[in-house]
Amino acid sequence: MTLKVAIASFAHGHAMSYADLLNQLPDVEVLSADPDGASAPDPGPRGAELAAQLGVPYVDSYDELFAWGPDAVVVTSENALHRGLVERAAAAGAHVLCEKPLATEVEDGEAMLAACEAAGAILMVAYPVRFSPQYLRLRASVEAGLLGDVFAVLGTNNGKIPIGGRQWFTDPKLAGGGALVDHTVHCADLIDGLTGGAAPQRVYAAANRVLHQDKGVEVETGGLVTVNYDNGLLATIDCSWSVPDNGPTWGGVTLQVTGTNGSVEIEPFLPRINGTDPDGEVYLGIGENFDASMLATFLRAVRESGPAVAGQPPAAVPQPDGAVGVRTLRIVDAARRSATSGQPVDL
């Protein structure tokens, strides 16, 4: 059965990766729309021009996109605009893969979860690092008890400031904040997956704007977020945009997990070839494409579930689901409030 998959917005750069991968899949028909692209202040192409470059069919409006009757919608708009598109997708009976973070406000995330639940639609959040072989092995080791009781985690998601291609990442309204919003959630998701959904209880965040002062951004560029979970686990996430503009690669994710019987550290984006070229240091990633595994998991669940039936839960609930999206969003929201108040926030 051919699946009709819609891509709603090219605002997030990951849309390009998803479009490219979806295009290569047999039995998948793709249609895209990026009506806000024309007015975006981005240097690169958006809208019809980008769709043509990617080789994906394009329509000018979301009305046309949803009228097409997609089986599934990939939402890759600005963070603050996820809710509207996810609610539209749910209303149209389409399953949803939503770019992270799920939303900028917890209230929005909960509404999206409720909308998909009412529609019987899948809501999956695009956390691709979950699908890396390094993480899968770590999780298997934790589940097999090889680490003993896990009591502390240090996660880092450091990267270049994401303003080169897309200006909205540093817009406090559209993005919901800066580094705290952009980069806390990946590690929070990986920890959520290790604990089976432990609830954050206390969150402390220190943030500053020492990095990228030359760029005139209005959001935090550096941040350290410490979380106590209800199962006792202690975790800190460094979410800083601290990879310099001239770094050899965009950045990466690390997770250092300590248990009573030992520890594991993963760096999923590390496998690479080193060397030099005329521009300096070479950094050629040689790992698997985590986006491909994530999309495959989503589409498998969409096929298994068939058309959404209102009031009836989908047959397959792929992880990470909307509930993970809301839990990780709660951490971000608490971190933002803590950074403002200067004190930890109890949830």
Added chain:
Amino acid sequence: MSEELAGLTVGLIGAGNIAHLHVAAWKALGARILVHSLEGAETMAEQYGLEVAASLDGCLAEAEFVDVVTPSATHKEVTLAAIKAGRNVICEKPLTLTAADSHEVIAAAAAAGVRIYPAHVVRFFPAYVAAHSAIQAGRIGDVAVARFFRQASSPAGGWYGDVARSGGVIMDLMVHDLDQARWMCGDVTKVYAVQNPPTVEGISPLTVAAHVTLTHASGAISHCRATWAAAGSAFQSGYNIAGSTGVLKYTSAADTGYAEELQDGGAAADLLIPANTLGESPYLTQLREFALALRGGPEPRVLAPDGAAAVYLAEAARASMETGRVIDMVTFDPTGAAA
């Protein structure tokens, strides 16, 4: 032996873990070592060819200065005895278990015209010296976000597990990185700390992690992570310091330029302290700098107030853990904080 240190007699007080490294350094400097300890002095003297001082007073009387490597809770008492005897003191970190005690010791030393140098040896490790120099030279611009970590095979089965004696994982292990954070990022204005599992009735869990977030007057933020890890875990430390124009990264496990895999007869990994560095031992670098200073040379890179400041930060971390609040270092008064 260097000429400046000819005829040196050091009084070594204590014969535990760190004493072995200090003995090696003093011997490399050609010093005569008089060891005094409640336990283990004879064994150590026999092992390294040292002389035993039967009493503390005897040791103080004969030594030119003393090197205090006793359990942390006795640093104050031993140091005050040395000051009373008019002897300069090199004291293992933490200088004392409370900032109030550190200040008392510093005041007593000043009154007696005696000097105290706290052995914050990480300031002598080449990787940390290199980062400090690069930051001072402006190589990475303004420091924005710094992370430091340190992990040791848990010593908490012994006296270290008694928080009244060791101060726990923050006072004993993280105190190195609290000092580094100050050294690299400047004075601290706010401290937030959490530990898991928590200390119960004064006894540290065997395996435990502490995470401390510092805000610095410069605007930088930093994170110190200290872990007493599963028994047998190799010692590790490292940092990641991001500044406005660059980043500096180091991990002790990966960045030595030497890797070995020996099937038989290989050296065991260091568990408690990072003894196995290539090049000159940082303990030797440290004790030479201290000894030369005590012989009239230039002041060393770390002084008693630095030791007191690190203890003060560790106390603030404990207060933060106890209250669940951020500690404002401008107003923090640790008097009354449990030792």
